Amino acid sequence: MATAEQPFPTQARAVIIGGGIVGCSLAYHLTRMGWTDVVLLEQGRLSSGTTWHAAGLVGQLRSQRSLTRLIRYSTELYARLEAETGLATGWRRCGSISVARTPERMTLLRRQIASARAQGVDIEEMAPREAGKRWPLMRTDDLCGAVWIPGDGKANPADITQALARGARMKGARIVEKTRVTGIRIEGGVVKAVDTDRGAILCEAAAICAGQWSRELGRRVGVTIPLHSAEHMYIVTGRMEGAHPDLPVLRDPDGYVYFKEEVGGLVMGGFEPDAKPWGMAGIPDDFEFQLLPDDWDQFEPLMRGALQRVPALEHAEIKTFLNGPESFTPDANFILGPAPGLRGLFVGAGFNSMGIASAGGAGRHLAEWMVEGEPSADLWAVDIRRFAPFNGNRRWLHDRVKETLGLHYAMPWPNRELDSARPARRSPLHDRLAARGAVFGSKMGWERALFFAPEGASCEVGYGFGRGAWFGPAAEEHRAAREGVALFDVTSFAKLLLQGPDAEAVLQRLCAADMAVPVGRSVYTPLLNARGGIESDLTVARIGAEEFLILTGTAQATRDADWIRRAMSGDARAVLTDVTSAWSVLALSGPRSRDVLQHAGAEGIGNAELPFGGFRMVDVGYASALACRRSYTGELGFEIYIPTEFALSAHDALVEAGSAFGLRHAGYAALDSLRVEKGYRAWGRDIGPDDTPWEAGLGFAVALDKGCDFTGRAALAATRDAPLRRRLVSLFAEAPNGPLAWGGESLLRDGAPVGDVTSAAFGHTLGGIVALAWVRAEEAIDQAWLDARPLRLDIGGDSVPVRASLRPFHDPKGLRMRA
Numbered sequence: 001m002a003t004a005e006q007p008f009p010t011q012a013r014a015v016i017i018g019g020g021i022v023g024c025s026l027a028y029h030l031t032r033m034g035w036t037d038v039v040l041l042e043q044g045r046l047s048s049g050t051t052w053h054a055a056g057l058v059g060q061l062r063s064q065r066s067l068t069r070l071i072r073y074s075t076e077l078y079a080r081l082e083a084e085t086g087l088a089t090g091w092r093r094c095g096s097i098s099v100a101r102t103p104e105r106m107t108l109l110r111r112q113i114a115s116a117r118a119q120g121v122d123i124e125e126m127a128p129r130e131a132g133k134r135w136p137l138m139r140t141d142d143l144c145g146a147v148w149i150p151g152d153g154k155a156n157p158a159d160i161t162q163a164l165a166r167g168a169r170m171k172g173a174r175i176v177e178k179t180r181v182t183g184i185r186i187e188g189g190v191v192k193a194v195d196t197d198r199g200a201i202l203c204e205a206a207a208i209c210a211g212q213w214s215r216e217l218g219r220r221v222g223v224t225i226p227l228h229s230a231e232h233m234y235i236v237t238g239r240m241e242g243a244h245p246d247l248p249v250l251r252d253p254d255g256y257v258y259f260k261e262e263v264g265g266l267v268m269g270g271f272e273p274d275a276k277p278w279g280m281a282g283i284p285d286d287f288e289f290q291l292l293p294d295d296w297d298q299f300e301p302l303m304r305g306a307l308q309r310v311p312a313l314e315h316a317e318i319k320t321f322l323n324g325p326e327s328f329t330p331d332a333n334f335i336l337g338p339a340p341g342l343r344g345l346f347v348g349a350g351f352n353s354m355g356i357a358s359a360g361g362a363g364r365h366l367a368e369w370m371v372e373g374e375p376s377a378d379l380w381a382v383d384i385r386r387f388a389p390f391n392g393n394r395r396w397l398h399d400r401v402k403e404t405l406g407l408h409y410a411m412p413w414p415n416r417e418l419d420s421a422r423p424a425r426r427s428p429l430h431d432r433l434a435a436r437g438a439v440f441g442s443k444m445g446w447e448r449a450l451f452f453a454p455e456g457a458s459c460e461v462g463y464g465f466g467r468g469a470w471f472g473p474a475a476e477e478h479r480a481a482r483e484g485v486a487l488f489d490v491t492s493f494a495k496l497l498l499q500g501p502d503a504e505a506v507l508q509r510l511c512a513a514d515m516a517v518p519v520g521r522s523v524y525t526p527l528l529n530a531r532g533g534i535e536s537d538l539t540v541a542r543i544g545a546e547e548f549l550i551l552t553g554t555a556q557a558t559r560d561a562d563w564i565r566r567a568m569s570g571d572a573r574a575v576l577t578d579v580t581s582a583w584s585v586l587a588l589s590g591p592r593s594r595d596v597l598q599h600a601g602a603e604g605i606g607n608a609e610l611p612f613g614g615f616r617m618v619d620v621g622y623a624s625a626l627a628c629r630r631s632y633t634g635e636l637g638f639e640i641y642i643p644t645e646f647a648l649s650a651h652d653a654l655v656e657a658g659s660a661f662g663l664r665h666a667g668y669a670a671l672d673s674l675r676v677e678k679g680y681r682a683w684g685r686d687i688g689p690d691d692t693p694w695e696a697g698l699g700f701a702v703a704l705d706k707g708c709d710f711t712g713r714a715a716l717a718a719t720r721d722a723p724l725r726r727r728l729v730s731l732f733a734e735a736p737n738g739p740l741a742w743g744g745e746s747l748l749r750d751g752a753p754v755g756d757v758t759s760a761a762f763g764h765t766l767g768g769i770v771a772l773a774w775v776r777a778e779e780a781i782d783q784a785w786l787d788a789r790p791l792r793l794d795i796g797g798d799s800v801p802v803r804a805s806l807r808p809f810h811d812p813k814g815l816r817m818r819a
């Protein structure tokens with residue numbers, strides 16, 4: 001607390017709101033990066049929100065590489081913090097065991113082994129009996145197998161928080177408890193001060209690290225922080241024979257439970273499939289070192305799972321039932337980064353019961369974001385800008401977190417869809433597509449057709465690692481798009497309109513390609529950061545002298561708009577508007593697509609009048625629409641932008657015209673296999689902020705000599721002729737009946753991991769697995785290097801021979817889309 005000698009601060013470079021483990025980690029890292037004039041404000045006492053009652057498990061392996069790296073950093077930090085600060089953290093590298101009850105879970109564990117090894121995480125497969133030797137209290141006769149991760153551990157959350165706080169204080173940070181932030185003052189879109197119940201603190205930057213209170217703090221300044229509390233429970237037993245301090249953490253996801261040793265007994269908790277949201281009427285300010293009432297009914301599925309795994313629990317003394325609220329988010333990943341649309345405001349919240357494991361790395365990256373303007377790693381998976389305002393809708397969030405808590409231990413099928421809080425956003429064509437058998441998935445709230453089930457067939461997605469119900473229909477839709485004509489509803493694409501006399505100049509400064517094109521042309525371009533990494537890739541259509549329509553990924557509207565607005569200087573005469581809802585988009589693909597569009601009313605769409613990359617206004621039925629000669633399939637194709645209210649009539653006109661040409665409706669399963677076969681990169685999946693266009697094989701979209709500077713140009717110019725030791729390549733495995741790849745698989749050369757797959761699908765034209773993969777080597781990678789030694793894919797333990805190429809295996813010269 002502020003003392004008589006230390007009056008309450010009135011000014012600081014940065015103010016951190018919240019003294020849980022995340023706020024304290026941020027303070028620690030900011031001071032390490034040279035921002036020593038930092039004040040951390042906590043309404044109660046340090047760790048008194050959620051942190052104090054966490055179980056303290058720290059497991060490194062995550063589905064995204066960047067998050068695995070982030071947690072590995074946490075483990076390194078926690079291991080050294082005591083020596084640095086003199087405060088114990090309870091960190092113990094006791095290792096962890098995860099067990100599989102089913103063959104499918106074992107397949108998953110084997111896939112994780114391959115991916116962990118490729119990331120340098122020490123990991124071993126174990127037979128059930130071996131696992132039982134390490135964990136004698138466990139029943140093993142019903143298990144298929146297990147994995148052992150020696151580097152995992154456990155820690156005391158409150159002690160780590162205190163150690164981080166002391167580390168921050170040692171470098172000059174002020175930590176002020178019993179002080180509540182009542183508001184954040186913003187002027188002209190810039191943070192000016194933080195108001196508290198003890199007065200205001202003027203500041204250049206503020207960070208909301210206020211745990212479950214964060215959503216409300218954000219809402220007051222118009223920032224969507226989509227998190228919702230849910231009750232989260234564990235029990236602590238009395239002493240049990242066989243429980244000792246070095247007992248590994250045990251996870252049994254099929255039974256929804258985990259175990260760790262504590263004071264000679266066991267902590268047992270888990271993640272039930274149907275969670276219990278809490279705090280619908282708001283989170284009380286004075287919820288300090290508090291808990292919620294026991295709820296044995298809600299805990300029952302966990303208890304059942306636990307008794308099966310550790311039968312001795314039946315007779316154990318239950319010393320504590322602990323029920324505390326924790327924040328969960330719509331996709332079970334946490335929320336980090338700059339608040340979109342504002343300068344100087346940052347967020348680190350919504351930790352989905354991974355806050356102890358993640359806090360070290362999250363605090364470090366958030367500090368980088370604040371001090372250096374961007375983090376040193378690709379953090380798209382947790383970037384606050386992956387959300388839109390609708391994600392903050394309270395009812396939507398409430399319904400969604402009932403499901404997301406359970407995702408921790410649910411089978412993460414590669415084609416798994418979330419069931420809750422749907423439908424939320426629908427294309428005008430939704431009912432038309434449903435009537436034709438569309439089976440929908442969802443992305444960013446949009447319902448999108450995955451495939452069209454034949455009449456009488458199952459309308460289930462068919463989760464699994466193999467060929468589900470989707471496979472047959474997707475194959476036919478794929479062939480239609482290559483050989484005849486297919487129609488995709490891609491209305492969910494995000495669309496931004498940039499208008500004004502300086503629109504071209506703004507884009508020229510931001511984009512790697514030359515944007516000074518005539519009206520009627522579209523350009524594919526990366527957006528780069530200062531390191532030359534790809535922050536987004538856009539298709540930009542110049543629809544007027546001072547007007548550009550920007551097309552980007554379904555999930556990227558908030559992030560790309562924020563990136564563009566941040567880069568526009570205050571006096572730029574240009575305005576950016578999100579026009580996603582104004583346009584429906586239909587993609588016609590295939591050699592007969594021009595015929596169909598012509599029969600629907602379009603004129604002047606021959607190769608001479610409308611070459612590849614061009615666009616023009618055309619008639620489609622009664623609608624006037626913008627037809628753009630582009631495709632995401634690699635075939636002759638048109639993306640047709642139709643004012644939303646005309647979407648139905650334009651669709652019907654295309655279907656009527658298409659009947660003579662065998663037009664087929666097609667969904668995202670086919671689209672994905674078409675684009676991977678053609679080697680088209682998807683931002684956020686194949687490419688991101690850590691990858692340059694040279695490495696990503698997108699050098700064709702960079703115009704170093706366009707006559708003006710652009711963000712990332714210097715970095716690209718400096719590396720133009722440097723040898724490429726990591727490259728994104730296309731893979732093809734001719735295995736028509738073999739296992740399927742889904743992404744995340746390891747690429748092996750002489751048995752050693754040299755890369756990993758980002759996107760994979762079955763290529764129905766080529767007849768085997770098609771994929772995109774990052775390859776890494778000590779020496780320069782070129783086609784000769786790729787051909788020099790046999791390569792294999794590790795698919796859940798199956799080793800499949802594969803070929804790699806710098807160019808796509810399908811139509812490498814790109815002749816078909818220019819037909």
Ligand SMILES: Cc1cc2nc3c(=O)[nH]c(=O)nc-3n(C[C@H](O)[C@H](O)[C@H](O)COP(=O)(O)OP(=O)(O)OC[C@H]3O[C@@H](n4cnc5c(N)ncnc54)[C@H](O)[C@@H]3O)c2cc1C
Nearest residue numbers: 018020022043049050051054055056057181211355356357
């Ligand atoms: C039962 C349970 C078990 C868990 N087990 C694990 C585990 O094993 N491993 C793991 O990694 N994670 C676990 N977690 C999750 C972990 O506890 C959280 O993710 C983590 O503590 C979140 O930290 P935080 O700093 O974001 O939030 P908090 O600890 O809640 O800190 C936020 C702080 O902000 C303060 N604050 C809020 N509003 C204001 C304001 N207006 N002004 C000033 N201060 C304010 C609050 O008082 C609070 O102290 C568990 C959680 C629960 C509930």
